[in-house]
Amino acid sequence: MSQGTDFDVVVIGAGIVGLASAYKIALNHPDISIGVLEKEAEIASHQTGHNSGVIHSGLYYKPGSAKARTCTKGRNQLVAFAKKYKIAHEICGKLIVATKEKELGNLEENFDRGQQNGIEGIEKIGPEQIKEAEPYCTGIAGLRVPCTGIIDYAAVADKLAQLVEKKSSNNKVLPSHKVLGFDKHDFFTELLTNRGSVKARFIINCAGLQSDRIARLDGVDTRMRIVPFRGDYYDLTAEAQQKVRNLIYPVPDPEFPFLGVHFTRKVDGGIECGPNAVFSFKREGYGKTSFSLRDSWESLTYWGTWMLFMRHWLFGMGEYARAFSKKLFVRGLQRLIPSIEAGDLRRGNSGVRAQALGPDGELIDDFAIEHRGNAIHVLNAPSPAATACLAIGEHISEMVAKHFNI
Numbered sequence: 001m002s003q004g005t006d007f008d009v010v011v012i013g014a015g016i017v018g019l020a021s022a023y024k025i026a027l028n029h030p031d032i033s034i035g036v037l038e039k040e041a042e043i044a045s046h047q048t049g050h051n052s053g054v055i056h057s058g059l060y061y062k063p064g065s066a067k068a069r070t071c072t073k074g075r076n077q078l079v080a081f082a083k084k085y086k087i088a089h090e091i092c093g094k095l096i097v098a099t100k101e102k103e104l105g106n107l108e109e110n111f112d113r114g115q116q117n118g119i120e121g122i123e124k125i126g127p128e129q130i131k132e133a134e135p136y137c138t139g140i141a142g143l144r145v146p147c148t149g150i151i152d153y154a155a156v157a158d159k160l161a162q163l164v165e166k167k168s169s170n171n172k173v174l175p176s177h178k179v180l181g182f183d184k185h186d187f188f189t190e191l192l193t194n195r196g197s198v199k200a201r202f203i204i205n206c207a208g209l210q211s212d213r214i215a216r217l218d219g220v221d222t223r224m225r226i227v228p229f230r231g232d233y234y235d236l237t238a239e240a241q242q243k244v245r246n247l248i249y250p251v252p253d254p255e256f257p258f259l260g261v262h263f264t265r266k267v268d269g270g271i272e273c274g275p276n277a278v279f280s281f282k283r284e285g286y287g288k289t290s291f292s293l294r295d296s297w298e299s300l301t302y303w304g305t306w307m308l309f310m311r312h313w314l315f316g317m318g319e320y321a322r323a324f325s326k327k328l329f330v331r332g333l334q335r336l337i338p339s340i341e342a343g344d345l346r347r348g349n350s351g352v353r354a355q356a357l358g359p360d361g362e363l364i365d366d367f368a369i370e371h372r373g374n375a376i377h378v379l380n381a382p383s384p385a386a387t388a389c390l391a392i393g394e395h396i397s398e399m400v401a402k403h404f405n406i
């Protein structure tokens with residue numbers, strides 16, 4: 001990358017949200033040049049390459065929210081994209097299973113939300129139908145969600161990057177370019193990177209786990225902070241894989257934006273169990289003891305983190321215990337499949353979620369995308385942002401047209 005290269009738009013972050021935004025901008029504004037700067041040597045190195053690989057239906061989200069609107073729209077676009085470009089995926093459907101009487105109210109609420117969000121084909125089912133669909137699963141009631149699917153999100157990111165570069169020879173996806181700061185001028189910004197400076201008229205911040213820091217570098221007081229939550233997975237052994245046909249989820253706790261440990265079939269044929277949700281001492285740390293002084297200091301000197309801990313200490317302790325005890329993890333899974341045993345599980349991957357937290361300790365539920373000056377900042381893009389990426393990208397492309405007059 002040469003010193004002083006110019007782009008009309010620079011996207012920071014080659015995760016699925018940054019790449020889908022670059023792709024939609026390239027489609028809608030073919031005359032402008034786009035640079036995507038990625039600090040890692042490989043694209044999709046963080047959330048996009050460490051997720052569950054589920055194409056969410058859009059069932060869970062508050063009707064009218066950005067998540068509800070973009071998930072359904074994005075899902076349809078994603079499936080069409082995967083078909084067109086032959087990306088491994090399958091619409092296999094999923095079950096949400098209640099195992100206790102006290103979950104029935106939430107199950108019903110999820111059904112109502114699904115209806116309001118226009119999710120096609122959701123069906124209430126009883127214990128026999130649960131057994132018919134998933135013979136090893138036991139529940140007292142459930143929902144069948146036929147439009148949920150599975151996909152390889154890293155492959156989607158790869159294809160998006162190729163298409164961005166194919167659209168114009170002026171477009172570039174540049175790995176190993178870490179944005180370190182901004183030098184603002186009247187009509188452009190100089191992005192200072194580890195590989196020299198890059199000039200841009202407009203900036204789109206899609207830095208995921210680092211998005212609040214990039215916003216602060218740009219002088220934006222977001223009043224929220226990214227707090228990382230690690231999720232650990234186990235894989236079912238080859239012999240135990242027959243216990244799960246497709247996707248089996250518990251009824252989610254409405255207090256949290258996490259879905260609870262579940263069983264997920266992957267496009268490569270394996271079955272993942274998890275993820276849990278543990279406060280992480282490192283934003284991009286995938287081990288149980290990963291630690292970063294800077295990340296921990298920033299999280300633990302933020303009042304919102306302590307408010308969150310005080311409010312949800314019981315949940316937090318439970319998740320911590322489960323992260324270090326396979327026995328407790330297995331117990332969580334046995335609620336859905338009683339015959340699962342510790343010997344059926346092998347340690348799998350981990351991912352870290354970028355979850356925005358407000359100053360009152362409130363987990364920001366909806367997507368947050370803000371325009372300031374010559375920049376658009378994606379400040380909260382947790383799940384289902386991978387499913388919704390093409391709809392989010394379209395929204396960002398519309399914001400580019402509206403605010404930047406291109």
Ligand SMILES: Cc1cc2nc3c(=O)[nH]c(=O)nc-3n(C[C@H](O)[C@H](O)[C@H](O)COP(=O)(O)OP(=O)(O)OC[C@H]3O[C@@H](n4cnc5c(N)ncnc54)[C@H](O)[C@@H]3O)c2cc1C
Pocket residue numbers: 012013014015016017018019037038039040043044045046047048049050051052053054055056177178179180206207208209210214231275350351352353354381382383384385386387388
């Ligand atoms: C455990 C887990 C399970 C999930 N499961 C699902 C699921 O099944 N379905 C679903 O729809 N969603 C799921 N999600 C959510 C989904 O993965 C994320 O919402 C989505 O990947 C966010 O994409 P992103 O591009 O915003 O972030 P990322 O993929 O994290 O990309 C951000 C990029 O910015 C780069 N970057 C950061 N700072 C800089 C800098 N200074 N300079 C240059 N580059 C920088 C990073 O290196 C990174 O590559 C899950 C997430 C996790 C963690």
